[in-house]
Amino acid sequence: MSEELSEILEKAEQAIAKRDHSRVRDLCWDLHHADLAELFEDADQEGRTFLTEALGAEKFSEVLAELPDTLVEETLNSFAPEEQREILDSLPDDDRVDILQDVSDSKRRDFLELLDEDKQEDTRTLLRYDEETAGGRMTTHIGKIREHMTVKDAIEHLRGDLESTMTLARIFVVNDEDKLVGKIRLRDLAFNAWDVSVQSLVQDIDHSILATADQEEAAQMISRYDMLILPVVDESNRLLGVITADDAFEILEEESTEDIEKGAGIAGDQSEQTYLNTSVASHFRRRCGWLVILAFLAILSGFVMMRFEHTLTEVYLLSLFLPMVVAAGGNTGGQASTMVIRAMALGELDPEDTTKVAWKEFRLGLLLGSLLAVLIGFFAVFAPPALQFTLPNGTNFTQFGFTVAIALGAQVATSTLIGALLPIGARAIKMDPAVIAAPAITTIVDVSGMVIYFTVARSILGV
């Protein structure tokens, strides 16, 4: 955010706190609705009411579309029915649908009835698509012309719809059955003679998406193919609407956040709310699940530790490196799974790449394991005597260093492979790799670390 903008937002916050009506209007009138939404979210309950009153319903309609789900209904309710009508009426149809998807069923009916019949009909059609699909995200206000028109017809037709059309960066050409025939660039209309036929200017459509497809697929297509606008069609290839690049930004940001949160054992769909605006109760609900499960699973490591208590008591010094061997597995497994999960999310890994991944991570595990084994092995041979740690009779520091090194190397090599293959396995059985990988790896690697460490210690040190 630019300094200038931060300054304006800060001043506006103060003006809201002072309930300075005219200053709030002065400061806020030219702000982008994304900035206004931030200001609104950061205000307290009364500040919000004040801000909506200061700005008025029409100005506020754009802000509403930027608010998180949970704030939409109460904010819309705070307006009088006539203002609600004004707000809903002035929004582009995809934003209106977004908002209506966020409110309760009975409210949705009420709000819909505020609209004129045409808009009600259009909105109801869009509401049939699930919120997470391409159809649920699309706008129907697009530049659309028929293949038999001339440039002059096309320009006149578009001129009529000009105000309600979101973008003319792409104009789509359909046949008499509304089926998508191709696209045309506004420049080709603008810079051609009026009697040229549209058909002679039409270009092929390389990519379109079914209305029922997942919104993430649509966003990835837009990003992959450097598109500004992706046409949305039904099964018969009839043009229903478009998804634009700005929708794709929103979708991809939500998905990235969701992946990051899943990796940390945070449950549930990523809410559209900011961190600070999410209630403690809602944070609690999203975080407690995995914490409880992982806590009980961690008792497994405790069992292993108790089982080998004797070994630990015999060679006290083993305690010094126990947490390290266990943690090194968690770290290297975590790195491997992070890279593989991200590669899968970016569509880089097909199921048939499994052996390639395994071979790569196997070599990496050996390299990383060897490096750590050598470094920590040396440390284990030379540091403890210098620090005046002692070993029981019958063992020496060279043996001890070997024990630590071999256990560490084995643990790192195993964990790397586990970390890489678990997400792939999860996907193969149709589970979400990001959700399942982190907890499973932690548990497996903690237990395996203890088992490896104590088993190696027993066989090398003979305890």
Place this chain on the structure above:
Amino acid sequence: MSEELSEILEKAEQAIAKRDHSRVRDLCWDLHHADLAELFEDADQEGRTFLTEALGAEKFSEVLAELPDTLVEETLNSFAPEEQREILDSLPDDDRVDILQDVSDSKRRDFLELLDEDKQEDTRTLLRYDEETAGGRMTTHIGKIREHMTVKDAIEHLRGDLESTMTLARIFVVNDEDKLVGKIRLRDLAFNAWDVSVQSLVQDIDHSILATADQEEAAQMISRYDMLILPVVDESNRLLGVITADDAFEILEEESTEDIEKGAGIAGDQSEQTYLNTSVASHFRRRCGWLVILAFLAILSGFVMMRFEHTLTEVYLLSLFLPMVVAAGGNTGGQASTMVIRAMALGELDPEDTTKVAWKEFRLGLLLGSLLAVLIGFFAVFAPPALQFTLPNGTNFTQFGFTVAIALGAQVATSTLIGALLPIGARAIKMDPAVIAAPAITTIVDVSGMVIYFTVARSILGV
């Protein structure tokens, strides 16, 4: 990726393997360059050479721009100088600059000299900007008209540049000193009378960015304000070029990947290469650093464990819950830091929000800690007797359950707060939160977990 596309790519792979020249051309000719780049990357050395030959230099130029840095130079070298000239000449200037930024200095000179003088000059100017800045990413081929033109002049001027202009979704208006005056929509030119002055149609520019600003700032602006095109200016507000939405997708994807990787202790800038195309050596370099540091830091936990060995030996059963108490801190600290780091990355948290974050996480820590304490406390009272574990004389299972519960609750509450505040602290001292938080939290929380557990055990159980 659609099934149809996967199928074509698979067939193309087979045709490449069979060196079937005409079939490769048939299958590949209509593919998008993003798909061709994937095909190229997945092929082996000879397959790549074959594919470039089959497609020819001109077709291949677009593919080159999609390739990861490390592949660019060797691929370009595989062409004859005349073909190199053809490739570089046919690329849009931002892609050409991207490619030249990826090759060695001497090669860059050679390649530049293949271009005609005008293009050399333009390219040299762009090469002056750092690769990671707005200037380094922009294209200079934009629709640009002067404020004193009429609609007719403007259309004629644009018509002349039509082929080299990337997009006409926004046309920018400058004054005689090339300073940015405003923007105009192609539709306003196309649908207005020819003698209307450009000045009467010009709209204000809400957002522009300095060429020296970070590319991430540009991408976030485009995403936040739903822009298709962001004008790039110099200190005197002279229009230098634009950054488009497709650049923003690329930048934001790179940044998300970088954040995710940093969180797992993976070092270095995110490379543009796919997971599979990154060599084992390069994976090794990026991962080994934190692994070694964390391994040595984990010895600190070992020290604490040795220090309290006596307590552990006295009450064997403490081992059963030790890994759990330590791990619960790591998990809850990890969740808190993940949420805070992501919120900072999305620009939701200002430095003055620190107390709000602390207050929220403090309450969350208490709630999560209490929940876990109650559940695991009950388990610790009732499960061990049922499993025939014993306690030394002088202690009973109720006391033991209390010990575990209080230690766990304290550990979770502390770790949550540490996890939330560490990233904020890192940012305050100008360190990258994503890089520093994960390792620091792991180390602190592991040590604190052991200290808390054994201290509580000593005071409650009196050992």
